[in-house]
Amino acid sequence: MRGGGVEAVVMNYYRHVDRSCVQFDFLVDEDSTIVPRDEIESLGGRVFEVPPYQRLPRYTRELEILFRAERWPIVHSHVNALSVFPLRAAKRARVPIRIAHSHSTSGRGEHAKNAMKAVLKRLSNLYPTKRFACSEYAGEWLFGKGASFDVVYNAIDLQAFSFSASVRAEARSELGLVGDTFAIGHLGRFMAQKNQAFLVDVFAELARTRPDSVLVFAGDGDSRPLVELRAAERGVADKVMFLGQREDANRLYQAFDAFALPSLYEGLCLVGVEAQRAGLPCLLSDAITREVDVTGTCEFLPVGDPKAWAAALSQIAEAPARDRSLSKHERLRFDDYDIEKAAPKLVACYEHLASEAKRAASA
Template sequence: MHRVSELIRVMHIMGHMMGGGVEATVMNHYRHIDRDRVQFDFVVDSDSTVVPREEIETLGGRVFVVPPYKKLPLYSSACEKLFREQKPDIVHSNINALSVFPLRAAKRAGVPIRIAHSHSTANPGEHAKTLVKNVLKPLSKLYPTHLAACSKYSARWLFGDKAVDEDRVHIIKNAIDLDKFSFNPRTRSRKRAELGVTDRQLVIGQVGRMCFQKNQVFTLNVFAEVLKQRPDAVLVFVGDGPMRADVEAKIDMLGIRSNVRQLGVRNDVNELYQAFDVLMFPSTYEGLGMAAVEAQVSGLSVMASDQVPAQAGIIGRLVSFLSLDDASKWVAMLVSTAAVGNRSDEIDEVRSQGYSIDDSAEEMCAWYEHLMATTGVNA
């Protein structure tokens, strides 16, 4: 039986790291967890493009590189070998339906506590991806000893209604460092100057990986229509990903290059929210939507698709849910949006809904300790 005074080592399975929201959530918890009680290590695929190795190692963690999961036999054997050598107390997998593979390796290696964490859902439009997810979903409860999810919506998608209704899924919210996102008019002025926009120009932002899920091409189609009525409007993309070339091609095809700023992966997203007048969030599917939560802390209006869980609308007056089938409504709302430089932040309201990273990190720490105290070594 584990003694609470001992340091718990948790090995987080991250898959292909490239600066996305799931990685931000795990790193947020890692920065704020009591590392005298719990220490994280990270297992990343060799084709990862954004791995914060220096920060992880400064905080006392380690980064282990394995072959990409697309090379499944190599990936599985490398994971099993790693788990046998390092003997982590807990393996916590963050790769949704694909968690079946590292958790199978963890079980074979004798890891006593194995957590499958659902951060997302699926969309029929991603045919190949959704097929793989649907094949793997029935196996999702085969190898983990415990289940976790960012929301009940994503929990039901991967683990099924019964597991949720029986309270067998531990909810870990996409919590954030709320103070970082508090609104500051001086920050707004400085970031807008960096973007080359005036106080009165409409600035539309989108934060997220450039991929089918985040739907940047839809944003571009809408924005092209907005420019017909607001020709000085500016669209800012933050993020990178597999569809960047498609986004570039679309910008050129629409002839709107001078009105679009592509910033790539940034570490000042909290300040960029303050420069925006509205956040576009037209996802084709979401487990919750971290960017939407962050935006609301700084009092930023969010236009989200109706494929984003209602749970993401923490501040009701700030979030609008619109159908992806009716682009004209998106255009009309954006055209009527004013540049507002004196908005207020919503830290207290967001904290009351359980999104404070300090509270969430302590809760996660206590959960790990509870698992260690109550789980037998032969699970």
Template sequence: PLSAAKKAGVPVRIAHSHSTMGKGELAKNLMKLALRPLSNLYPTERLACSEYAGKWLFGRNADFTVIPNAIELEKFRFDPVIRQETRRELGIADDMFLVGHVGRFMPQKNQAFLVDVLAELLPQKPDTMLAFVGDGPDRPDVQQHAQALGIGDHILFLGQRTDVSHLYQAFDAFCLPSRYEGLGMVAIEAQVAGCPCVLSDQVPHEADISGKTSFISLENKSSWISTVLNISSQTANRQIETSNTCAEKYDISASANRLTFLYVSSAESANGWEETL
């Protein structure tokens, strides 16, 4: 599209990096690697959702602007009433430990890894439940994997939901075992909701806005289990504190204003350039 735009004489052409790449998606990775050099050839502006995503696509020394994905912060703020109501709707008792995950069922998100973690966690913490929020092509395989391990009754497959901000409140821990991420916006949402997070080390550390997030290698399953167990022992103090300063850059109002300014200033610069011709 940016190539066509350049040929058509469009003066402002923006490339926006939202992701990177990782193991498990050979065809997609090869396509990304083939197209990556073109990302610096056609755009006049380069944007990214994180430093990591920008450097991956445009290069370590490239000139790009980071504009994080954003949310309605107040919508996700922890509310003990919403927590109780949501857990009741899910059938989760107060003394049960609920681990949550939000994401599309696809190789990148690596949900089967969490099923394996749960299988080894249950002998030590039998009152644990795992909730998957989302849908996608890998969901049947993950469900079959859970059944094969005999732990299907400890997993909730909630599908696509419109009340995700409420579900975060119900979780006691949030896990994101992604093989790669541009930022990991769901981790930001979970922290704003006061939920302790355990993320793979393939998620950019920019996703830690609470200063209390654990980043663990996918090669170290035992560390995932011990970290989640440690969180389970602290459920009485489940709510983590996320400073307003760290969260503010993900506020949708501020982000919209910043993006609008960038669009307007770019358009004005382009118009000024055309007027000098």
């Protein structure tokens, strides 16, 4: 757990499931940097730390010991291609229900990581008894075309992300955004996949013609110092804000005028759904599945062409101000992403799987 999108998805579901029917315990690597332990424990869950997966023999051995000791009926793995390892340990420990959940894919530039993923993908169907994915694209990527899997949407609290003019005014004031300052927002963990350094290059192009613009980053991670250095090198450090890890994403979206996500790859991208719900114009990498385009208004651009992104942002900045409140028809498009509806579906799925496993064991 490092404060990324997958963690946000899991916690969204955990907050909204009926915990009198289903309770979550969390198994996290010891090198996790952002574990909401207090919240998890306040909701009745427990946190178990295991060695990081890079120490593979210890990682799998300690997982198997835990699985045998705790006798969880369901192990739901959210580590994408790496799910091979915890689910293998779960099978050895005779855990009856083993769920592999695909949240991501692969992209250009990460050669060593992609080579490892290519090997693990071949084993991805050996150990799960059930397969989930955040999108059709992510499911086919991990499990293969024609494989059986269920799409479990990256659901959110829709009301929390709905546009509010009063919240916008407050959030912009808190960030020091005055007047018509054009604010481009980005939320995400600082890592190669998210391609934030490219976004700084985009902003440097935009700032030449739009000096009244700012770029706002929310999130943290290993590559943040490199992105900060890039902002200084491009001469825009005074116009780029690094907010660090935030717990008020819903308020931040209100303060922005556009949202940009130039990721090299994504399974779906939770932040794209959140930004659209807040009524924001969204510029997304063309490596991201079009399934994320809930409103039909997202623009997909190639990474590697900062001028094209800067031109698209400039068009947004120059367009007349529009009402960001969604119409009833637009709001209906988000039904699949409504956590109030999605959480009970997940509980029902767990209960059905558990019931089937009990019947099979008694047969």
